[in-house]
Amino acid sequence: MSAENHVNESKPLEVPEVVPGAAAVEFPEINDFLSRMRIRGGLFGFQKEDVFAKMQELNSLYQSRLQQMRDQTRGQLKQMKKQYQEEAEEFRIREEEERERLLEEARRKFEQDLEELRIQAQEETGKVRAQAGEEVRRIRTEAAEEREKARAQAEREVEIARVETEKQLKEARQTMQEELAEARISIRRELEAKNQEEQEKHNRELVMIREEIERLIERMTLLRNKVDTASGEK
Numbered sequence: 001m002s003a004e005n006h007v008n009e010s011k012p013l014e015v016p017e018v019v020p021g022a023a024a025v026e027f028p029e030i031n032d033f034l035s036r037m038r039i040r041g042g043l044f045g046f047q048k049e050d051v052f053a054k055m056q057e058l059n060s061l062y063q064s065r066l067q068q069m070r071d072q073t074r075g076q077l078k079q080m081k082k083q084y085q086e087e088a089e090e091f092r093i094r095e096e097e098e099r100e101r102l103l104e105e106a107r108r109k110f111e112q113d114l115e116e117l118r119i120q121a122q123e124e125t126g127k128v129r130a131q132a133g134e135e136v137r138r139i140r141t142e143a144a145e146e147r148e149k150a151r152a153q154a155e156r157e158v159e160i161a162r163v164e165t166e167k168q169l170k171e172a173r174q175t176m177q178e179e180l181a182e183a184r185i186s187i188r189r190e191l192e193a194k195n196q197e198e199q200e201k202h203n204r205e206l207v208m209i210r211e212e213i214e215r216l217i218e219r220m221t222l223l224r225n226k227v228d229t230a231s232g233e234k
Contacts, residue, residue, distance in 0.1 A: 029061055029065070048217075048220075051213060051216060055209060055213065058209070059206075062202055062205065066198065066202065069198060070195075073191055073194070073195070077187065077191065080183075080187060084180055084183065088176065088180065091172075091176055095169055095172065095173070098165075098169075099165055099169060102161060102162075102165050103162070103165075106157070106158045106161050106162070107158075109154070109157075110154045110155075110158060113150055113154050114147075114150070114151070114154075117146065117147050117150050120143075121143040121146075121147065124139055124143060125139070125140070125143070
């Protein structure tokens with residue numbers, strides 16, 4: 001084979017061995033680029049300019065893929081944030097509606113009890129109206145006491161229901177806040193771990209590429225030394 005043919009011949013790039021324990025690259029466009037990549041050969045090995053051009057093109061592919069993953073991660077985070085805000089707003093509306101419903105039920109029950117007591121008092125008054133004044137005063141006094149007891153009982157029940165409702169709402173609000181905080185922390189950790197993993201993978205690929213380039217340069221240097229030695233012997 002002549003020296004001219006040796007210079008123009010394209011040689012496949014030697015793919016470096018994968019570091020044990022490193023995750024495999026799963027980027028189709030990068031795998032396709034590496035499988036199709038050929039580096040022009042020269043008299044002393046590979047052409048340095050072509051090697052650097054191929055490395056720059058490979059780096060551009062990695063940067064493009066990393067940017068796509070960053071954009072996708074930002075979009076997912078934005079969507080999850082919007083979803084949590086909508087769920088929080090729905091929970092707040094349901095919370096207010098439930099509180100209003102409980103208060104309305106308590107108010108209606110209180111008014112109903114008062115109305116029943118009023119009717120009962122009127123009936124009792126009608127029955128004893130014909131009796132002596134002392135008996136009438138006694139019955140009225142008892143009716144007033146009963147009304148006061150009923151009112152006090154109704155007020156206590158309303159207060160108990162209000163306290164219990166506020167307690168449940170407070171617990172539910174605290175639980176929701178804790179769940180939201182845990183979800184934010186979990187999402188942040190997952191995103192950080194994912195970014196760190198991608199960065200480490202990229203760094204490992206760059207290290208392997210640099211090592212391959214150094215080995216190529218070392219071979220070129222050895223070949224050049226052999227040529228120089230051969231020329232000197234002649």
